[in-house]
């Protein structure tokens with residue numbers, strides 16, 4: 083009898099322990115670093131002036147006819163790109179958007195290491211900003227494989243991932259229905275960092 087009771091007690095103890103362990107795992111999963119950034123941007127973006135994003139002046143000095151002030155998907159994207167403080171890795175199929183080019187140039191000008199990987203066929207197209215980036219001294223490589231380098235992602239400081247359907251073109255930003263996911267989730271960022279390194283080598 084006592085052997086049976088001991089066995090039962092042990093069994094219950096094991097069940098209780100595994101339940102506690104399961105609970106702890108669930109709790110730990112919920113405890114992510116405070117302020118982990120997750121954001122979704124949809125395009126087309128409303129056409130507004132983004133001049134102030136490139137200016138260090140507190141008030142927007144621009145007198146162009148576009149609307150001034152409202153935050154849009156493009157302004158959010160530009161802000162994320164320009165938040166880079168150590169590195170900016172771009173893996174973009176088509177890069178012809180002048181505002182995004184300006185943002186990358188601004189990031190490069192403040193001493194951030196910028197690497198650009200793009201598709202060789204699109205880079206040769208009129209309007210591509212790859213030549214402009216190279217002229218500024220930014221290292222831009224064209225993927226040499228026989229298939230398209232069709233990725234559209236950016237890594238800010240190896241910590242923030244911007245990825246989605248959006249090519250960095252005027253049509254992509256102003257006309258098409260596109261999406262960009264912005265995330266700091268390490269489990270999502272890590273594979274993109276590895277993919278960039280794999281393609282860059």
Ligand SMILES: [Zn+2]
Nearest residue numbers: 131134142150
């Ligand atoms: Zn403005």
Ligand SMILES: [Zn+2]
Nearest residue numbers: 131133144146
């Ligand atoms: Zn303006």
